[in-house]
Amino acid sequence: MNKTDKPSADAGQTSGVPPYRLDDQIGHLLRRATQRHLSIYGQAINALTPMQFATLAKLTEAGALSQNALGRLTAMDGATIKGVVDRLKKQELVQTQSDKTDRRRTIVSLTSQGRELLADLTDTARQITDDTLRPLTDSEQAIFLHLLRKLT
Amino acid sequence: MNKTDKPSADAGQTSGVPPYRLDDQIGHLLRRATQRHLSIYGQAINALTPMQFATLAKLTEAGALSQNALGRLTAMDGATIKGVVDRLKKQELVQTQSDKTDRRRTIVSLTSQGRELLADLTDTARQITDDTLRPLTDSEQAIFLHLLRKLT
DNA sequence: ATAAATTCATTCGTATACAAACGGATTTTG
DNA sequence: CAAAATCCGTTTGTATACGAATGAATTTAT
Numbered sequence: 347m348n349k350t351d352k353p354s355a356d357a358g359q360t361s362g363v364p365p366y367r368l369d370d371q372i373g374h375l376l377r378r379a380t381q382r383h384l385s386i387y388g389q390a391i392n393a394l395t396p397m398q399f400a401t402l403a404k405l406t407e408a409g410a411l412s413q414n415a416l417g418r419l420t421a422m423d424g425a426t427i428k429g430v431v432d433r434l435k436k437q438e439l440v441q442t443q444s445d446k447t448d449r450r451r452t453i454v455s456l457t458s459q460g461r462e463l464l465a466d467l468t469d470t471a472r473q474i475t476d477d478t479l480r481p482l483t484d485s486e487q488a489i490f491l492h493l494l495r496k497l498t
Numbered sequence: 499m500n501k502t503d504k505p506s507a508d509a510g511q512t513s514g515v516p517p518y519r520l521d522d523q524i525g526h527l528l529r530r531a532t533q534r535h536l537s538i539y540g541q542a543i544n545a546l547t548p549m550q551f552a553t554l555a556k557l558t559e560a561g562a563l564s565q566n567a568l569g570r571l572t573a574m575d576g577a578t579i580k581g582v583v584d585r586l587k588k589q590e591l592v593q594t595q596s597d598k599t600d601r602r603r604t605i606v607s608l609t610s611q612g613r614e615l616l617a618d619l620t621d622t623a624r625q626i627t628d629d630t631l632r633p634l635t636d637s638e639q640a641i642f643l644h645l646l647r648k649l650t
Numbered sequence: 651a652t653a654a655a656t657t658c659a660t661t662c663g664t665a666t667a668c669a670a671a672c673g674g675a676t677t678t679t680g
Numbered sequence: 681c682a683a684a685a686t687c688c689g690t691t692t693g694t695a696t697a698c699g700a701a702t703g704a705a706t707t708t709a710t
Contacts, residue, residue, distance in 0.1 A: 365559070366555060366558075366559070366620050366623065366624070367559060368552055368555050368556050368559060368571070368572065370643075371623075371627055372535060372627050372630050372631060372643070372646075373532075373535050373536075373539065373548060373552075373626075373627070373630070374552065374573070375643065375646045375647060375650060376528060376531055376532045376535060376646070377532065377573060378573050378650035379528055379646055379649040379650050380525075380528045380529065380532060381573060381667090382649060382650060383524060383525050383528060383649075384525075384667095384668095387525065388668095388669095395694095395695065395696080396525060396696095397695080397696065398695095400520055400525075400526065403518060403520050404520050406518075407517070407518070407519060407520060412658080412659095413658080413659070414657080414658055414659075419520070420520065420526075421526070421529060421530050421533060422696085422697080422698095423697070423698055423699090424658075424659065424660080424698095425659095425660080425661080425662090425697075425698065425699085426695095426696060426697055426698070428659070428660070428661095429695075429696070429697095430695085430696080433694095433695080448657090448658085448705075448706070449658095449704080449705060449706090450657065450658040450659070450704070450705045450706070451657095451658065451659085451705095452658085452659070468518050471518065471523075472518070474525075475523055475524050475525070478524050478525070478649070479524060479649070481648045481649055482645060482648060482649070486645055486648075489641065489645065490642070490645040490646070490649075491522075491524070491527065493634060493638055493641065493642040493645075494524075494527045494528070494531055494642070495527060496633045496634060496638075497531040497534060497535075497630065497631070497633055497634070497642075498527060498530035498531050498534060533697090536697095536698095540698095540699095547664095547665065547666080548666095549665080549666065550665095564688080564689095565688080565689070566687080566688060566689070574666085574667080574668095575667070575668055575669090576668095576688080576689065576690080577667075577668065577669085577689095577690080577691080577692095578665095578666060578667055578668070580689070580690070580691095581665075581666070581667095582665085582666080585664095585665080600675075600676070600687095600688085601674085601675060601676090601688095602674070602675045602676070602687065602688040602689070603675095603687095603688065603689085604688085604689070651710100652709100652710090653708100653709090653710085654707100654708080654709075654710095655706105655707080655708070655709085656705100656706080656707070656708080657704105657705080657706070657707085658703100658704085658705075658706095659702100659703095659704090659705105660701100660702080660703090660704105661700100661701085661702080662699105662700085662701085662702105663698105663699090663700090664697100664698090664699090665696105665697080665698090666695105666696085666697080667694100667695080667696075667697100668693105668694090668695090669692105669693090669694090670691100670692085670693090671690100671691085671692085672689100672690080672691080672692105673688105673689095673690090674687105674688085674689090675686100675687080675688075675689105676685105676686080676687070676688090677684100677685080677686070677687085678683100678684080678685070678686080679682100679683085679684075679685085680681105680682095680683085680684095
């Protein structure tokens, strides 16, 4: 039971200090869970990147929005949402117009193509969420989502 | 209690289908939790990016490794780990040498500078993990990490 | 009403991320 | 052993991600 009797395997470290293991770190685990989720997404949906999908989903949910507001609601900063919107415009899935009352703003809205594409993909998206959470039981899923939400 | 009595707020959707809310999706929640964690990291550590830190941490933990093996253990693909190692080399925190027995391999190892820098930052890194998990009680943290690990 | 502060969209620079394709080296297999 | 399969590192191309700086527009505070 004497701590100092345990031979230290960590090079040049005092044995009282627990080792720093990358695989135990919250950041690394979040990253790997995200990678797994994005892999499941990529196997199910090829027409849109995850952020492009999120953008169309938010526009469906909230209607037309200024580009910055859209970025806020999808958790992208101004520089990032700009690129996503540009690429969606190139695919004619969204369109932009300048705001009449506030000339700083660019209003982003879905095209009918964008609306239809998203409608077609929503069931698949629900399936992706299910597949991502499949390693957990239903009650574990509820607990996990509850705790994850607290960390945002 | 009649479902069909409830006026539908979702444009053009049948009311039996629950709405698809971005804020409820596991991918979006993982992303926001990661963003919060990276923000905490960024406020505490400026000398290294998170992936550069992870790379030095893994080298400290496992010793010298081939570049590809290092990528596997840090969950980076070959193209990504190459860039990270290149930037760490430029800062003289790691060094590379070719493997004598397998001429395909490049062995990556810490320099003394890299070893010292990581030693100096490890306590801060533990604090970053603590801060990230602070919204949860100790027992919630244990449950969360247990479930998160199942999703990797 | 006007100076100050804020917001909006854009641009630049740096750092992941990953698919795909490549040539060279090693291992596996028939 | 020789062909096939695999592994290694590299490069290219596309897509986030975000800090910082900018100019134009709007709001706030005085």
